[in-house]
Amino acid sequence: RLDVAKPAFCLTYPDDFEKVKSGGRTALKPSAFFKWPSAPLRSGGKTDISVYPARRGWEDFVMAFTDKKQSLGWTTLTNTQERWVMYFIRDISVLNATGFWFSNCGRSYDPWRDRSFNVVGIEDFTSFGPTGLAETVEKKEIRGFPLYHTLAKNRPLTINYIMGMAEIPAGFQGVKGLEQTGKEEITLTGTDGRKLSVKCRVDFVFKGEI
Numbered sequence: 001r002l003d004v005a006k007p008a009f010c011l012t013y014p015d016d017f018e019k020v021k022s023g024g025r026t027a028l029k030p031s032a033f034f035k036w037p038s039a040p041l042r043s044g045g046k047t048d049i050s051v052y053p054a055r056r057g058w059e060d061f062v063m064a065f066t067d068k069k070q071s072l073g074w075t076t077l078t079n080t081q082e083r084w085v086m087y088f089i090r091d092i093s094v095l096n097a098t099g100f101w102f103s104n105c106g107r108s109y110d111p112w113r114d115r116s117f118n119v120v121g122i123e124d125f126t127s128f129g130p131t132g133l134a135e136t137v138e139k140k141e142i143r144g145f146p147l148y149h150t151l152a153k154n155r156p157l158t159i160n161y162i163m164g165m166a167e168i169p170a171g172f173q174g175v176k177g178l179e180q181t182g183k184e185e186i187t188l189t190g191t192d193g194r195k196l197s198v199k200c201r202v203d204f205v206f207k208g209e210i
C-alpha cells in the first residue's frame with residue numbers, strides 16, 4: 001500500500017504516458033486533477049492508486065504535490081504480507097512533489113516486452129514530472145507550486161533525503177500520518193490509529209547534520 005503526506009492536489013500525466021501506436025497502454029485519464037487516492041480511469045470510473053499491484057497490462061504515472069502546510073514531506077510503502085514499511089522523508093521546500101510510476105506489463109515494445117510487472121517507482125522532485133526540461137521551464141508553476149529551482153552561483157542547492165525501513169505488527173495496513181516526535185524519533189500512525197515509533201533523525205533533512 002502507498003501513502004503520502006496530505007497533497008494539495010494530484011495530477012495524472014499531462015499527456016498519453018504511453019502511445020498505443022508504439023505498443024504502450026495507459027489506464028488513467030491524462031491531464032486529470034484528482035484527490036488522493038482516487039484517480040480517474042480513461043475508460044470511466046476511478047481506481048484506488050494507493051493499492052498495488054493493480055491494473056495489470058497498463059503503464060501509468062501520477063504526481064502528488066504536497067500541501068504547503070505540512071511540516072514534512074513523506075511517502076510510505078507498506079507490505080502487509082512481509083510486515084514491513086519503507087518510508088521516504090524530504091523537505092517540501094526543496095522537493096515539493098512525489099511521482100509514482102506504475103509499470104505493470106504496459107509496454108510491449110523493446111526492451112520491456114511486457115516483462116516489467118508489479119513495479120512502482122517512487123520519485124520525489126520539484127518539476128513537471130517526466131515531461132522534460134523544456135516543458136517544465138516553459139510552464140514555470142502549477143497552482144502556485146514552482147516546477148524548478150533557479151540555481152545561484154554563490155548559493156548551493158542542497159538536497160537532503162531520508163529513506164528507511166521498519167518492521168510492522170500484524171494487521172498494520174498502512175500509514176495515515178508520519179511526524180517527528182523526538183530528536184531521534186518519528187511516529188507512524190496506522191490507518192487503524194495504532195502508533196509505531198521508529199528511530200530516525202529527521203533534522204538531517206533540514207540541517208544536513210547527523
